[in-house]
Amino acid sequence: GQQVMQIPQYQHVQEGEDFTTYCNSSTTLSNIQWYKQRPGGHPVFLIQLVKSGEVKKQKRLTFQFGEAKKNSSLHITATQTTDVGTYFCAGPDAGNMLTFGGGTRLMVKP
Amino acid sequence: DAGVIQSPRHEVTEMGQEVTLRCKPISGHDYLFWYRQTMMRGLELLIYFNNNVPIDDSGMPEDRFSAKMPNASFSTLKIQPSEPRDSAVYFCASSPRGGAYTEAFFGQGTRLTVV
Numbered sequence: 001g002q003q004v005m006q007i008p009q010y011q012h013v014q015e016g017e018d019f020t021t022y023c024n025s026s027t028t029l030s031n032i033q034w035y036k037q038r039p040g041g042h043p044v045f046l047i048q049l050v051k052s053g054e055v056k057k058q059k060r061l062t063f064q065f066g067e068a069k070k071n072s073s074l075h076i077t078a079t080q081t082t083d084v085g086t087y088f089c090a091g092p093d094a095g096n097m098l099t100f101g102g103g104t105r106l107m108v109k110p
Numbered sequence: 111d112a113g114v115i116q117s118p119r120h121e122v123t124e125m126g127q128e129v130t131l132r133c134k135p136i137s138g139h140d141y142l143f144w145y146r147q148t149m150m151r152g153l154e155l156l157i158y159f160n161n162n163v164p165i166d167d168s169g170m171p172e173d174r175f176s177a178k179m180p181n182a183s184f185s186t187l188k189i190q191p192s193e194p195r196d197s198a199v200y201f202c203a204s205s206p207r208g209g210a211y212t213e214a215f216f217g218q219g220t221r222l223t224v225v
Contacts, residue, residue: 031211042201042216043153050211088153092210095166097143100153 004032004091006101014109019076021104023089030092032072034063037103038085046074079108114217116202122223128190131220133202134183139215141208144177144187145201147219153201159185160208192224 005024013019023032031050035043047056049065049072056063060083062075076083086103093099115134123129135142143158157167162179170177174193179185189196199221203214 033210033213042219043214044216045213048211048213090210090214096209097155097158097166098210098214099155102152 004029004089004099004101006089006104008104009102010105010107012107012109013079015081016078019079019083019106021074021087021089021106023072023074023091023101025070025091028069029072030069032065033090033098034072034074035088035090035100036085037088041085043088043100076106079106081108081110084108114202114204114215116200116217116220118220119218120221120223122225123192125193125224126191127224128188129192129196129222129224131187131200131202131222133185133187133217135185135202135204136206136215137183139204139206141205141212142179142185143203143205143214144185145203145216146171147199147201148197156187189222192222194224197222197224 007022033048034046036046037043047063052069053067054065060077064073074087086105088103089101090098117132140161144156145153146156147153154169156169157177158165159179175189177187199219201216201219203216205212205214
């Protein structure tokens with residue numbers, strides 16, 4: 001079935017550095033969602049992208065959907081310790097239900 | 111709204127025992143999902159319901175796993191008999207509509223340890 005692949009699996013950054021996680025699909029996606037899971041917590045919805053080339057911002061977070069709608073990225077500017085967690089992308093599977101990528105675990109050194 | 115409520119938050123059981131996980135979805139949400147999260151396999155969809163009816167259980171790993179939704183406000187995931195490899199965090203999620211365009215609201219999860 002449809003799969004979305006995320007890289008990297010892990011990322012250590014110094015507080016204040018930028019961070020980017022990438023989500024890739026072999027097929028065109030109708031939409032993509034991003035979730036954040038804090039350590040010991042549960043996934044929480046961040047945003048959804050639908051249009052080709054779409055860019056959305058939430059404070060220091062910038063989300064992009066590729067022109068071909070096969071990839072997406074989440075970029076965090078000037079990371080803070082509160083950004084720690086695992087970031088998941090999720091796209092539709094063959095049954096049009098959400099399937100989650102493997103996630104990128106972000107660790108921030110103060 | 112209190113959000114999706116799961117119980118218990120933690121469960122430790124011995125191999126071979128029956129385990130029942132519980133979920134109360136957000137009122138008015140027509141879809142309910144059960145996910146399992148492990149380091150090795152990430153977040154896997156086990157089964158989902160639409161208006162209390164199981165729609166797709168292809169993610170259920172074995173016959174030892176079963177799920178029910180007797181009414182709109184309650185669902186269970188049962189493992190009988192449990193095995194150590196079932197150790198994981200099990201999440202229940204609900205959404206107002208189906209399809210990948212709809213945000214999923216997750217519960218706090220149940221951390222299951224089978225020894």
